[in-house]
Amino acid sequence: MVYVFLADGFEEIEALGTVDILRRCELEVKTVSITENLQVTGSHNISVIADLVKEDMKEDDIDALVLPGGIPGADNLEQCGFVTDLLKRKAEEGKIIAAICAAPKVLGLIGLLSGVKATCFPGYEAKLVGAITKRGDVVCDKNFITSKGAGTTHAFAREIASALGKSIQARRVIKSMQY
Numbered sequence: 001m002v003y004v005f006l007a008d009g010f011e012e013i014e015a016l017g018t019v020d021i022l023r024r025c026e027l028e029v030k031t032v033s034i035t036e037n038l039q040v041t042g043s044h045n046i047s048v049i050a051d052l053v054k055e056d057m058k059e060d061d062i063d064a065l066v067l068p069g070g071i072p073g074a075d076n077l078e079q080c081g082f083v084t085d086l087l088k089r090k091a092e093e094g095k096i097i098a099a100i101c102a103a104p105k106v107l108g109l110i111g112l113l114s115g116v117k118a119t120c121f122p123g124y125e126a127k128l129v130g131a132i133t134k135r136g137d138v139v140c141d142k143n144f145i146t147s148k149g150a151g152t153t154h155a156f157a158r159e160i161a162s163a164l165g166k167s168i169q170a171r172r173v174i175k176s177m178q179y
Contacts, residue, residue, distance in 0.1 A: 002029040002160070003057060004066040006050050007077050011070030012042040013150040014100045018066060021157035021177075025169040032057060034080045043070040054082050062095055063164055069101020069121060069149065078106045087112065091143065096163050098145040100156050104128055107144065117141035121149045154179045 004019055015031070022029045033040050033050035041047045065087060067077055077083050084106070091097050091112050099107055104120040105127035107113050114130030119139040137152040138145065138159050145163060147156035154174055161170035 001058070001061045002027055002064040002066060002164070003062060004029060004031050004068065005034055005054075005077055005083055006031050006040040006048065006068070007034045007073045007080065008041050009043045009070050009076055010040065010068045010073035011101055011150055012044055012046045012048075014070065014153050014156070015042070015068035016048070017150075017153040018068065018100070018157045018160070021154065021170070021173055022161055024173045025157075025161040025166040027161060027164060027166060030057075034076065034083055043073060054080075057086075059086070059089075062090055064096035064098060064160060065090055066160065067097075067099040067103035067106055069099070069103040071102055074102035074106060077103060078109060084110045094143050096143055096145065096160065098147075098156065098160050100147040100153065101149045104131075104146040107146075113144070116144050118144060118146040119148055120146060 019029050030051040033053045038050050101121045102124055105124050108128035113128050117134050117139050118128050118131040119134050125133045138147045138155045145159050158170040
């Protein structure tokens with residue numbers, strides 16, 4: 001199961017584009033509100049209904065955790081102890097941890113990127129504490145996938161799908177979308 005965290009102020013394209021592409025790749029994906037409310041409002045005032053709230057997650061079926069960027073969405077993720085504690089546990093287990101735009105800062109600030117190659121939205125590099133920062137649109141290293149921003153969502157989702165064994169489907173999906 002791929003869980004995509006939604007915090008108020010999330011970047012809509014990064015979250016929903018990733019969910020859409022992963023589902024087209026036949027991966028099971030659930031959106032997770034980090035609050036007690038299913039309704040979450042993005043950084044551009046688009047409200048969505050998450051599939052579940054964080055307390056309803058099943059920790060034993062996690063294959064990947066995805067953090068969309070957006071401000072203040074990434075800040076809200078960083079301040080959510082549930083999210084940061086879960087990220088630490090699942091990173092240690094080798095599960096896929098993916099973050100895009102400003103969200104890689106969450107990983108850096110909680111100590112997960114030490115010695116890991118990573119990228120982020122330009123200007124957030126200093127918050128990737130311990131990371132080996134790279135300029136690529138998407139950077140994959142160990143079990144971490146990081147990406148620069150909304151314009152790299154397709155490539156970001158493709159890498160997540162590939163890491164989960166769906167590389168053929170991901171190539172087909174991206175091609176069929178005329179990307």
